[in-house]
Amino acid sequence: MALLDVHDLTVAFPSVTAVAGLSxxxxxxxxxxxxxxxxxxxxxxxxALMGLVPRPGRVSGAVHFGGQDLLALPExxxxxxxxxxxxxxxxxxxxxxxxxxxxxxxxxxxxxLHEGLSARAARLRAIELLDLVRIADPGRxxxxxxxxxxxxxRQRVMIAMAIACNPRVLIADExxxxxxxxxxxxxxxxLDRLRRDLGMALxxxxxxxxxxxxxxxxxxVMYAGRKVEEAxxxxxxxxxxxxxxxxxxGASPRLQARAHYRLGRLAEIPGSMASALGQAGCPFAPRxxxxxxxxxxxxxxxxxxxxxxxxxxxxAA
Amino acid sequence: xxxxxxxxxxxxxxxxxxxPSVLAILALNFxxxxxxxxxxxxxMAAQTGSPTAQTVLELRxxxxxxxxxxxxxxxxxxxxxxxxxxxxxxxxxxxxxLIGERLPGTLALMLTALGIALVVGIxxxxxxxxxxxxxxxxxxxxxxxxxxxxxxxxxxxxLVVVFSVKLDWLPSGGMHSVGIEESGLAALLDMARxxxxxxxxxxxxFVAIYARLxxxxxxxxxxxxxxxxxxAKGLSPSAVAIRHVLRNALIPVTTMAGVHVGALLGGSVVxxxxxxxxxxxxxxxxxxxxxDFNVLLxxxxxxxxxxxxxxxxxxxxxxxxxxxxxxxx
Ligand SMILES: Nc1ncnc2c1ncn2[C@@H]1O[C@H](COP(=O)(O)OP(=O)(O)O)[C@@H](O)[C@H]1O
Ligand SMILES: [Mg+2]
Numbered sequence: 001m002a003l004l005d006v007h008d009l010t011v012a013f014p015s016v017t018a019v020a021g022l023s024x025x026x027x028x029x030x031x032x033x034x035x036x037x038x039x040x041x042x043x044x045x046x047x048a049l050m051g052l053v054p055r056p057g058r059v060s061g062a063v064h065f066g067g068q069d070l071l072a073l074p075e076x077x078x079x080x081x082x083x084x085x086x087x088x089x090x091x092x093x094x095x096x097x098x099x100x101x102x103x104x105x106x107x108x109x110x111x112x113l114h115e116g117l118s119a120r121a122a123r124l125r126a127i128e129l130l131d132l133v134r135i136a137d138p139g140r141x142x143x144x145x146x147x148x149x150x151x152x153x154r155q156r157v158m159i160a161m162a163i164a165c166n167p168r169v170l171i172a173d174e175x176x177x178x179x180x181x182x183x184x185x186x187x188x189x190x191l192d193r194l195r196r197d198l199g200m201a202l203x204x205x206x207x208x209x210x211x212x213x214x215x216x217x218x219x220x221v222m223y224a225g226r227k228v229e230e231a232x233x234x235x236x237x238x239x240x241x242x243x244x245x246x247x248x249x250g251a252s253p254r255l256q257a258r259a260h261y262r263l264g265r266l267a268e269i270p271g272s273m274a275s276a277l278g279q280a281g282c283p284f285a286p287r288x289x290x291x292x293x294x295x296x297x298x299x300x301x302x303x304x305x306x307x308x309x310x311x312x313x314x315x316a317a
Numbered sequence: 318x319x320x321x322x323x324x325x326x327x328x329x330x331x332x333x334x335x336x337p338s339v340l341a342i343l344a345l346n347f348x349x350x351x352x353x354x355x356x357x358x359x360x361m362a363a364q365t366g367s368p369t370a371q372t373v374l375e376l377r378x379x380x381x382x383x384x385x386x387x388x389x390x391x392x393x394x395x396x397x398x399x400x401x402x403x404x405x406x407x408x409x410x411x412x413x414x415l416i417g418e419r420l421p422g423t424l425a426l427m428l429t430a431l432g433i434a435l436v437v438g439i440x441x442x443x444x445x446x447x448x449x450x451x452x453x454x455x456x457x458x459x460x461x462x463x464x465x466x467x468x469x470x471x472x473x474x475x476l477v478v479v480f481s482v483k484l485d486w487l488p489s490g491g492m493h494s495v496g497i498e499e500s501g502l503a504a505l506l507d508m509a510r511x512x513x514x515x516x517x518x519x520x521x522x523f524v525a526i527y528a529r530l531x532x533x534x535x536x537x538x539x540x541x542x543x544x545x546x547x548x549a550k551g552l553s554p555s556a557v558a559i560r561h562v563l564r565n566a567l568i569p570v571t572t573m574a575g576v577h578v579g580a581l582l583g584g585s586v587v588x589x590x591x592x593x594x595x596x597x598x599x600x601x602x603x604x605x606x607x608x609d610f611n612v613l614l615x616x617x618x619x620x621x622x623x624x625x626x627x628x629x630x631x632x633x634x635x636x637x638x639x640x641x642x643x644x645x646x
Contacts, residue, residue, distance in 0.1 A: 052548055083551035090549075095542040098561050100568075100639055109560075110550045145640040161550070 002064075003028045003201050004049070004169055009061035011044045011053055011225075016277065018044045018057070020225040026169065031195060031202040033212040033233070035248065036222035039273050042205045043091070045222075046171045049203075050088050051078045065169070084114040087162035091174040093154035097146035103130075103157045104142035110164045129160040133190060152183035156190065163194055170195070171203045176211075188215050209245075210252040213237050218308070221245050224276035224283040227302065230310040241305060241316040244269070244284050282313070290315045320637055327636040331629035342621045343397070343614075347390050350610045356382050357406040357608045380406045393614070402615040407607050412615040416597065420619070422492055423589070423596035425508075427581050429516040434523035435574060441524070442531020442570075443563055447554075449536055461525035469584050473518035473591040480514060487513050490593040515592040519584050523577060527570055534566035541565075568639050575631030579624045 002025035011019040019041040026032045034042050047053045049063055051070065063070040066085070070078065090096045098106055107129055108122035117125060123142065130138035133156040146154055155175060162170055172191055176184035188204075192215055195202045204216060212219050212233045219236050221229040221244065229242040240246045247269035269287055276283035285295040292315060302310045358376035362368035377383045381392070396403050402412035441461070445454045464472075481489035488494070488511050499507055538544060539562045547561040586598035593599070597616050604612040636642045 050549055052545065079551045079553060081551070083549060088549045090542060090546065092542050096546045098543040098547070098565070099641060100564050101561075102640075109552070113551060113556075147641050158546070161546075 002026060005062075005064040006045075006049070007062040007064070009045065009048055009063065010059070011041065011048050012058045012060075014056060018225050019048065021061070022222070022225065022227055024220050024227065024230065026201045026203060028168075028201055029195065029199050030217045031192070031204055031215060033216035033219045034203060034205045034222060035207065035209055035212060035219055037207055037248070037269075037273055040222040041225035042207075042222060043173055044225075046088060046173050046203065046205060049169075049171060050082060050086060051075070052082075080114075083110050083162075083167075084165045085167055086169045086171065087165070087167040088171040088173065089155070089158045089162045089175055091177050093151050093158055093178060096158055097154055099146055102143050102145055103149070107142075107157070107161045107164055110161055114165045125164070126160070129164055130157070132163075132194075133157070133160045135160075151179050152187060155179060155187055159187075159190065159194070163198060163200070166198055167200060169201045169203065171205070173205045174207065175204075177207070184211075191215075208252055209237070209248045221248065224273055224279075226283060226312065227310070228284065228312045230302075230308075232308060235306075235309065241309070241311040242284075242313045243288050243290050243316070247287075323636045323640075323642065324633050327632050327642070328629065331625075331632050335625045335629070339618075339621055339625065343394075343618055344390065346614055346617045347393060348386075350613065351386060353608070353610075355608050357610065358382055360606075360608045361406065376406075380404075397618075402618065403611040405604075405609055405612045407604075407609045407612075412611050415600065415612060416615050416619060419595060419597045419600045422594060423582075423585055423598060426512060426515055426519065426589070426594060426596060427578075427585055429512055430520035430523070430585075431574065431578070431581060433516060434520040434527055435570075437520075438524045438527025439531045439563075439567070439570060441528035442566075443535060443558065445528060445532040446535035446539070446562075446566075447558060449532070454532075457528065461528050464521040464525035465529075467521075469518050469522060470587045470591050472521055473514065473588055476514045476518055477591075487511075489514070490591075492595055511594075515588050515594050518591070519581065519588045522584070523581070526573065526577075530570050530573055531563075531566055534569045535562050538562045538565040564638075568635065571631055571634055571638065575628045578627035579620070582620050582623065 004026040006025065007023050009019055009022045010017065022041070022045060024032065024034075034045065036042055044053060044057070048059045049070065051073075053059050059071060061071065065081075070081070073081075097103065104123055104126045107126035108117075108119065111117045111122040111125050112119070127138045127142050130141055135141050135153060135156055141149075146157070149157065155178075159175075170191075175191065176187050179187060188211060191202060191204070194200065204211070206212070209219075216233050219229075219231055219233050220227050221231075221236075221242060223244050229236070229240070229245050231241070236245060237249065240249050251268060271287035275286035279285060279296075280299070281297045282288070282291075282295045282300050285291050288295065294314070298314075300312045300314050302312045303314075305311050305316070356377070357380060358373050361376055362373045365372065374383075381389065384392070393403065400413075402416070404410070405412055405415055408415060441457055445457050448454045477489045480487045490511075492508060492511050493504070494507055494511075535558070539558070543565075544557060544562055547557045552560070582598070585594075585596060586602055588594065589596045589598035590602055597619070601613060601616045604610075604616070
């Protein structure tokens with residue numbers, strides 16, 4: 001039985017359907033990677049799980065968690081879960097912290113809200129949490145403001161804040177995209193260690209297939225709000241089935257290091273996701289190198305290809 | 318850096334910057350007043366009924382108004398160095414004691430008006446931001462637009478018509494009830510009753526400004542990433558609005574409040590005259606009419622000090638509200 005079961009999730013704006021009929025599930029202590037280019041609907045998927053989709057977005061489908069459908073919960077109940085059972089960290093550590101409050105106050109705020117700690121106890125716990133995310137001299141840093149910290153440190157603070165109440169699911173939306181390459185692995189290692197130590201499920205959102213091999217247990221590849229492939233990371237990296245997954249793999253600097261130096265450039269996927277808009281058949285068809293005539297008219301269904309492997313492409317074999 | 322050190326550093330810096338500005342303002346005021354036609358001797362001679370050229374000259378030399386301009390400026394600054402603002406030819410008392418008599422009334426009026434404006438304005442702005450685009454927001458917005466565009470003296474007169482003349486709830490002018498000797502709390506309450514209408518008409522304009530400013534600043538702040546982080550913690554909308562959004566929105570609002578102290582002083586000239594409030598504003602108006610330049614200069618000097626103190630207060634408030642200041646200063 002999955003910890004979190006997302007069924008037919010759709011997030012629609014008047015201008016665009018950002019997430020269209022997405023289904024996936026996450027098990028306890030597992031890392032699920034959501035991968036896709038910018039604009040493929042990853043962030044809105046995460047916000048939908050948190051119940052934080054901005055207006056005028058409309059969310060439908062079901063998100064089963066702990067025996068209830070999160071999308072059907074009244075807002076007051078959802079608030080109790082948010083930050084306690086499901087927590088989230090964001091892509092932009094530079095702006096995601098409140099500039100006028102100390103980081104200690106911001107971490108303590110979550111603890112006081114959900115665990116009813118006193119100000120004193122919450123502060124002590126905040127120091128412990130800063131230590132847990134490897135911030136040096138936490139007793140002093142607890143009184144710092146965000147502008148004094150580097151991007152990597154801010155993201156650690158965000159992580160400390162998110163894990164404060166031992167959530168069962170942690171959503172990390174491109175947690176390293178805004179960070180220096182040298183810091184990225186440290187932050188991902190930290191998330192991975194915390195996942196294991198605290199027994200959380202981790203939904204790791206990224207646009208870089210390069211990180212999934214090392215840090216994910218399962219991968220969902222998204223394109224234009226749809227799941228186009230689901231696989232285990234080894235299988236996906238060895239033999240991507242969907243032409244879009246193949247394209248992503250070719251575009252990853254990490255995985256193509258040698259090709260990068262040899263050819264001097266990465267293979268780009270031609271075209272852009274804008275071409276998916278209003279596409280009746282397969283959304284990827286306008287950019288696909290193995291496109292067939294039927295692709296323009298028939299939207300491909302997900303097919304099972306071996307164990308725990310799904311692909312939405314009739315051509316893939 | 319600790320909050321305390323940040324605050325003291327800001328205070329010291331502001332005090333040092335203030336000295337040259339005050340001196341420059343003083344010299345400029347002095348020279349500008351000389352451009353006005355006539356002087357105290359003219360006015361006083363005219364009041365005797367049948368002035369001769371001789372009387373005017375005598376008066377002028379008695380008050381030292383016949384010395385060359387720069388000598389008079391030097392004498393004024395010399396006086397100032399000895400903590401004196403000179404004499405008022407009209408009242409024949411020292412300017413300092415005249416001002417000292419009137420200052421508390423003006424300060425009480427201004428601080429009350431500013432306090433009302435900030436508290437009511439910020440609260441209204443927060444409500445508007447909370448209900449942005451909905452009827453409540455629209456309604457407050459229309460009312461604030463009216464307060465914003467109607468001149469203060471007219472609001473004052475209308476308040477008098479409604480609350481003193483028609484309803485007879487509140488006194489129409491003055492600072493104390495005539496003929497009643499009271500002390501302690503009773504006197505304070507009596508003064509508060511007299512202050513309601515002038516403070517209201519002085520503050521309405523600023524209530525409108527702060528409401529609009531707060532609304533805009535909160536709408537901007539609630540779109541920021543940190544507000545989303547706060548929501549993701551599970552905080553209620555009001556906790557997000559007050560602890561995170563409003564806290565950030567206060568920074569631009571308090572900046573404007575500092576700028577407005579000068580405007581409040583200007584407004585108090587009108588309001589004090591309408592409500593016969595015995596304050597500096599009315600004294601300034603009377604001194605201008607009587608060409609009592611020493612008193613006027615003293616009041617202008619004091620106003621610039623007040624504005625500088627207010628801005629220093631805002632700077633200090635900022636260094637407390639906004640921890641990023643230390644890196645700029
Ligand atoms: N507030 C919004 N209003 C309208 N459209 C939005 C909004 N937020 C995102 N979108 C659209 O939804 C799509 C998916 O966005 P997003 O989930 O942020 O993608 P990703 O995180 O994968 O880069 C994009 O086409 C984007 O333009
Ligand atoms: Mg995103």
